[in-house]
Amino acid sequence: MLQADESTVDVWDVDVPTCAHFDADDFRSALSQDEFRRAERFRYAPDRHRYCAARLLLRTLLARYTKRRAQDMRFAYSRHGKPRLIRDAPHRDVRFNVSHSRSRILFAFAHDVDVGVDIEHVQQGMFDIEVARSHFTDPEFALLMRSAEHRQQSIFFDIWVRKEAVAKAAGLGLSLDLKTFDVLPAVSPEATAAAVIRLRTKARTQDFHLQQLDVGSGFAAAFAVAGDAACRVRHIRADADDIMRSGGPDSAWAKGAPCGAPSDAGKGAQDRGKL
Numbered sequence: 135m136l137q138a139d140e141s142t143v144d145v146w147d148v149d150v151p152t153c154a155h156f157d158a159d160d161f162r163s164a165l166s167q168d169e170f171r172r173a174e175r176f177r178y179a180p181d182r183h184r185y186c187a188a189r190l191l192l193r194t195l196l197a198r199y200t201k202r203r204a205q206d207m208r209f210a211y212s213r214h215g216k217p218r219l220i221r222d223a224p225h226r227d228v229r230f231n232v233s234h235s236r237s238r239i240l241f242a243f244a245h246d247v248d249v250g251v252d253i254e255h256v257q258q259g260m261f262d263i264e265v266a267r268s269h270f271t272d273p274e275f276a277l278l279m280r281s282a283e284h285r286q287q288s289i290f291f292d293i294w295v296r297k298e299a300v301a302k303a304a305g306l307g308l309s310l311d312l313k314t315f316d317v318l319p320a321v322s323p324e325a326t327a328a329a330v331i332r333l334r335t336k337a338r339t340q341d342f343h344l345q346q347l348d349v350g351s352g353f354a355a356a357f358a359v360a361g362d363a364a365c366r367v368r369h370i371r372a373d374a375d376d377i378m379r380s381g382g383p384d385s386a387w388a389k390g391a392p393c394g395a396p397s398d399a400g401k402g403a404q405d406r407g408k409l
Contacts, residue, residue, distance in 0.1 A: 145240055235255045291354035295355055343361065
């Protein structure tokens, strides 16, 4: 059984370029009717297929963490749409979050603590100044505007994925006004810098550890975990076929590093869509 606990966040980083090695029989064997209905919300067949592949990979990984069969997983959804695993005693309370952009899918897992993860494809011309003006705090927007023009796009996405990760960890998603909290402490020259972000809403005040993930050129990503206690991240790059065969070989595990310190993400590994 794979391990995840209160002090550890596992982030699986999977590139599924075509999902061609998943077929309808794979999906029928594990996915629920509710998941098929959610897949139908996607307009294009490749997007529906990628959604189903992501759900199958999620179930397969959850099976390794909980010692349950992939097809036995049952999910409930909060009023803001965040999924959670319905836990049957004595199975562990494994929390998770998923994000995908283009062919990249990130799966974040932790034990008994809420997590959020976001990945975005950084595409030339996708930077929208009005989106930043509407969703960034004044200090965040000021940082963006005083940055060199050639860096504005990357800074925009660095801020955006951090905000999305916090919103998803809080379980509030699109209902959260992104201008109500500031992620500047986590936007620094150090790529792996971590920061504690305080989120205040009408319902509660909550802290989140927020950290960038190094997912290579062309993408920006970050994860957030609820609480102000120290944590470590294991960034695991794995092949989809390895996950389906065994939940990931031992060689896919990167050595965990404390939040705020560089991790060995991907060493030894084969090398705003939300679930």
